[in-house]
Amino acid sequence: MVRVNWYxxxxxxxxWTFSGKWTSDEFYVALAECQSLLTDIDDCIPIIIDLxxxxxxxxxLALARxxxxxPTSKVNQIIIVGYIPTWKSLFSVLTYTMKDFSIRVGFVExxxxxxxxxxxx
Numbered sequence: 106m107v108r109v110n111w112y113x114x115x116x117x118x119x120x121w122t123f124s125g126k127w128t129s130d131e132f133y134v135a136l137a138e139c140q141s142l143l144t145d146i147d148d149c150i151p152i153i154i155d156l157x158x159x160x161x162x163x164x165x166l167a168l169a170r171x172x173x174x175x176p177t178s179k180v181n182q183i184i185i186v187g188y189i190p191t192w193k194s195l196f197s198v199l200t201y202t203m204k205d206f207s208i209r210v211g212f213v214e215x216x217x218x219x220x221x222x223x224x225x226x
Contacts, residue, residue: 107135109142112153118223119143119152120216123159132161132168143179151223152180155216157187169195184211184219 107127112118119142121135139152154172161168185196193212213219 107131107159109135109138111142112220112223116146117148117150118220119150121152121154123154123156123161125158126160127162129162129168132172136172146179149179149181151182151184153184153186153216153219153223155186155219165195180208182209182211182223184213184222186213186216186219 106122106124108122108124110120110122112120119139121139143150196210196212211219211222213222
């Protein structure tokens, strides 16, 4: 399952949560929801992506590339939670293929650490 919600009622951080075995279709629904939520705000916000409990499909790299193509004018930071060595390697491959990617990305182990990092921005 892939869910996208506001981290809190202040609508200053968007939270993606991946749990269990999830599909490409679930990802695309969540991506559309993310884009819809971003159009409702004027500020530039961080996105926390919690990957600790999810197991993605075989086309994970392609999906990650599409996910990182969200409108950059509304996102100032992406914070990835969980599996740090794996996701850092994946991100390195993505940024190599996406020369115009300009959003700062951080990697942490817990959502609490992600919240602290998001508030520093």
